[in-house]
Amino acid sequence: MYIRxxxxxxxxxxxxxxxxxxxxxxxxxxEGEILFRxxxxxxxxxxxxxxxxxxxxxxxxxxxxxxxxxxxxxxWSSLIDHSHYGGDAICAxxxxxxxxxxxxxxxxLDGDMESGYLFFKHLSRALGGRLMQAYQQMAEANxxxxxxxxx
Numbered sequence: 001m002y003i004r005x006x007x008x009x010x011x012x013x014x015x016x017x018x019x020x021x022x023x024x025x026x027x028x029x030x031e032g033e034i035l036f037r038x039x040x041x042x043x044x045x046x047x048x049x050x051x052x053x054x055x056x057x058x059x060x061x062x063x064x065x066x067x068x069x070x071x072x073x074x075x076w077s078s079l080i081d082h083s084h085y086g087g088d089a090i091c092a093x094x095x096x097x098x099x100x101x102x103x104x105x106x107x108x109l110d111g112d113m114e115s116g117y118l119f120f121k122h123l124s125r126a127l128g129g130r131l132m133q134a135y136q137q138m139a140e141a142n143x144x145x146x147x148x149x150x151x
Contacts, residue, residue, distance in 0.1 A: 002049040002098055005071030008122045012115040019108050024098040035075070035089035035097070042078035042085050044099045047071060051095030056088045064137075065130060066092070076123060078102040 003009050003021045026049070029035065035046060035053065046053075048067050055065040055074060064087065067074050077085050079102065109116035 002047050002071055006047050006073055007071065007126060008073050008119055010122060011118050013112050016108055016112045016115040020100065020105065023104045023108070024100055026096065026098055029091045029095045029097070031091055031093050031095075033091045033095075035091065035095075036085045037088050038085055040085050042075065042082050043102055044075055045073060045078050045102065045105060046075040046089070047073055047098040047100065049096040049098055052092040053095055053097075054090045054092045056090065064134060073123075073126065076127065079106070079120075079123065 003017060003024060009017050009020065024047070029051075036042075036044075038057075048070060050070070052066060052068040053074060054063050055067065056063050065074070074089060075085065109119055
């Protein structure tokens with residue numbers, strides 16, 4: 001069900017969506033648990049079913065993203081030829097996710113080129129949106145820093 005709520009799967013062939021739902025593993029985590037750490041092997045894409053996940057930069061602990069919408073995807077490093085996750089995913093509340101094994105998901109998408117194309121088109125749109133959010137946060141942080149300086 002949560003797969004259907006994820007923007008990544010909109011418009012895909014229903015048979016492919018059903019197969020994705022069949023390989024999804026539902027897993028629950030307590031507040032404070034770590035889903036993955038920077039440097040861990042990027043083996044899964046996660047779809048949020050319940051709760052809130054904070055994505056942070058490991059070296060600084062700075063939060064760069066909050067996932068709190070049902071159907072939201074994270075852990076996308078697993079799908080863009082990164083062998084390791086680039087940040088930490090920490091449960092800010094009790095969390096339920098659907099875990100999709102990278103190899104199995106890519107095999108399904110390879111089997112239906114139109115669905116694979118749509119999936120990666122949706123993924124690139126989501127990543128572009130997150131990149132723009134990051135740019136905005138950096139711009140706001142720099143503005144705050146300059147406003148506090150006496151010149």
